[in-house]
Amino acid sequence: xxxxxxxxxxxxxxxxxxxxxxxxxxxxxxxxxxxxxxxxxxxxxxxxxxxxxxxxxxxxxxxxxxxxxxxxxxxxxxxxxxxxxxxxxxxxxxxxxxxxxxxxxxxxxxxxxxxxxxxxxxxxxxxxxxxxxxxxxxxxxxxxxxxxxxxxxxxxxxxxxxxxxxxxxxxxxxxxxxxxxxxxxxxxxxxxxxxxxxxxxxxxxxxxxxxxxxxxxxxxxxxxxxxxxxxxxxxxxxxxxxxxxxxxxxxxxxxxxxxxxxxxxxxxxxxxxxxxxxxxxxxxxxxxxxxxxxxxx
Numbered sequence: 001x002x003x004x005x006x007x008x009x010x011x012x013x014x015x016x017x018x019x020x021x022x023x024x025x026x027x028x029x030x031x032x033x034x035x036x037x038x039x040x041x042x043x044x045x046x047x048x049x050x051x052x053x054x055x056x057x058x059x060x061x062x063x064x065x066x067x068x069x070x071x072x073x074x075x076x077x078x079x080x081x082x083x084x085x086x087x088x089x090x091x092x093x094x095x096x097x098x099x100x101x102x103x104x105x106x107x108x109x110x111x112x113x114x115x116x117x118x119x120x121x122x123x124x125x126x127x128x129x130x131x132x133x134x135x136x137x138x139x140x141x142x143x144x145x146x147x148x149x150x151x152x153x154x155x156x157x158x159x160x161x162x163x164x165x166x167x168x169x170x171x172x173x174x175x176x177x178x179x180x181x182x183x184x185x186x187x188x189x190x191x192x193x194x195x196x197x198x199x200x201x202x203x204x205x206x207x208x209x210x211x212x213x214x215x216x217x218x219x220x221x222x223x224x225x226x227x228x229x230x231x232x233x234x235x236x237x238x239x240x241x242x243x244x245x246x247x248x249x250x251x252x253x254x255x256x257x258x259x260x261x262x263x264x265x266x267x268x269x270x271x272x273x274x275x276x277x278x279x280x281x282x283x284x285x286x287x288x289x290x291x292x293x294x295x296x297x
Contacts, residue, residue, distance in 0.1 A: 003260045004153075004258065005262055006077075007265065007266075008262075008265055008268060008270050011152065011270065012269035013269075015148065015191060015276075015277060017092055019273070019280055019281065022292040024062060029192070033064050033091075034063045034283035035092045036058050036096065037067075037086045037096070038051055038054055038067055038068070038096050039079070039083070039086075040070070040098045041057070041102055042070075044100065053272060054275065057272050061276050063279060072102050074109035075106065078103075083095065083114055086114075087115040087118065094118055094278060095119065097110055097121075112124055120275055120279050120282060122140035122144075122174065131174055131177050131192060134177075138278055138281075139274075139296070142275035143178055144277070145271055145273065147297070150228065153259055153273060157179070158183040160204040161203050162186050163207070164187070164209065165216065166188075166207075167190045168209065170257070172207075175207050176188050184205065186201075200220040204222065204224075205228070206220075206228070207230060208227070208247035211231060212246065212247055213235050213245045213246070215249075218254075219252070222256075224258040226260075227259070228261050230246075231247030232246070233247070246262075280292055280295060
């Protein structure tokens with residue numbers, strides 16, 4: 001029997017709908033409009049598309065969208081000055097500096113200059129530390145999206161065995177902390193893990209975030225496991241065309257898993273939905289208001 005396909009497009013639309021409801025209530029009851037500032041340095045084509053999409057979805061949800069586009073030759077000092085200005089702007093509740101930055105800039109220094117309360121990407125060292133110690137933090141968008149999908153599909157995850165494949169600061173490590181917070185038994189597997197197939201085969205929940213197309217085979221999956229594929233890899237499809245695939249061999253895994261996210265159309269759409277959710281959460285925290293249910297950890 002084939003796995004249930006977890007539809008990220010449909011679920012992200014539901015989350016964005018919830019965000020829009022919360023925004024409408026904040027406007028109506030408190031005269032508060034959450035604001036998201038996105039900073040783009042240079043003209044990386046993929047970043048351009050992503051920033052446009054973020055701006056559109058922000059406005060659709062009823063929020064204020066502030067876009068700051070800077071030339072690639074902007075100095076780090078000028079970027080830091082803009083970040084400081086946004087930190088002190090009461091209309092801005094979330095700040096996102098689009099990565100990658102030009103090579104002459106220190107991305108860590110820029111990210112750590114953002115007010116942690118406005119760090120809707122969840123990359124500031126303070127938020128990393130808060131998440132790692134189980135305290136209230138801004139949670140990185142992609143892992144938060146994965147967690148929302150898992151909660152929606154599985155409900156209580158207490159006691160389940162989870163394996164995160166990949167140890168990046170953006171997905172792998174925060175994902176492991178979130179799963180620990182759900183009382184899962186968590187392993188992080190990576191390129192040096194011995195007998196990785198056996199490690200993965202124990203898991204009730206598999207999160208693949210390693211950036212290698214089709215690495216996780218169907219034979220690695222425990223029958224009935226829930227598989228969340230974070231990978232987005234562009235591969236040759238012949239005739240000069242390309243196509244997107246995940247880190248999991250989808251056709252093999254869907255024959256074994258209980259549920260699986262596709263690529264594209266799985267985790268990807270959740271990232272922007274969670275960015276909007278984080279902005280609403282930040283606006284509520286900044287104004288001493290209750291956090292919206294179902295949009296945060």
